[in-house]
Amino acid sequence: QSALTQPASVSGSPGQSITMSCTGTNRDVGDYNLVSWYQQHPGKAPKLMIHEVNKRPSGVSDRFSGSKSGNTASLTISGLQAEDEADYYCCSYIDSSTLIFGGGTKLTVL
């Protein structure tokens, strides 16, 4: 199956809010509340930011939030900070033995 669709890049100025999308189908994102989001800085391992659509792990800033509408999940970052500049990947459950990642979105803080 193809990767989930994410915009290649998004940008925003410090203090602003941005939202990035993750579009799948009614067989993955649309059918299950099992979408997670990961932040990856260059040369580093990914870090969990949001799981099960909108749950935030302890230790992750409340500036990060997740949501879903139909076949599209979204990650919103409010009060943008320079340290938020990174690649972001979404991941979704497909079936009992398959997970799939999105193509990734590069966030630039202007």
Place this chain on the structure above:
Amino acid sequence: QVQVVQSGPDVKKPGASVKVSCKASGLTFSTYGIHWVRQAPGQRLEWMGWINAANGNTKYSKRFQGRVTITRDPSASTIYMELSSLTAEDTAVYYCARSSDTCFACWFDPWGQGTRVTVSS
């Protein structure tokens, strides 16, 4: 604090196999699962498979089925991922990441530091 530590970088020739290890500390071996994810240079994350550390049950991506084997050694609290029939396209950083033992799709946290595997003749 839970930490996940992987084995070091490796260089293999085409056609060979590579085995990467992953050890989680700070938690009981039988209470979690481990995912394997790879990332080729400049490319997206790619899910490869998962193992339940408690009972050894596995799930594999269809893309790697037949080439990847994930195993566990409870005595060493270590998980292994072996990828066979390597080609240059398998050159990538391979990550392991902890998951829930009861919900393999819920989250990956934390991730190991990554293991760079280079396939070159």
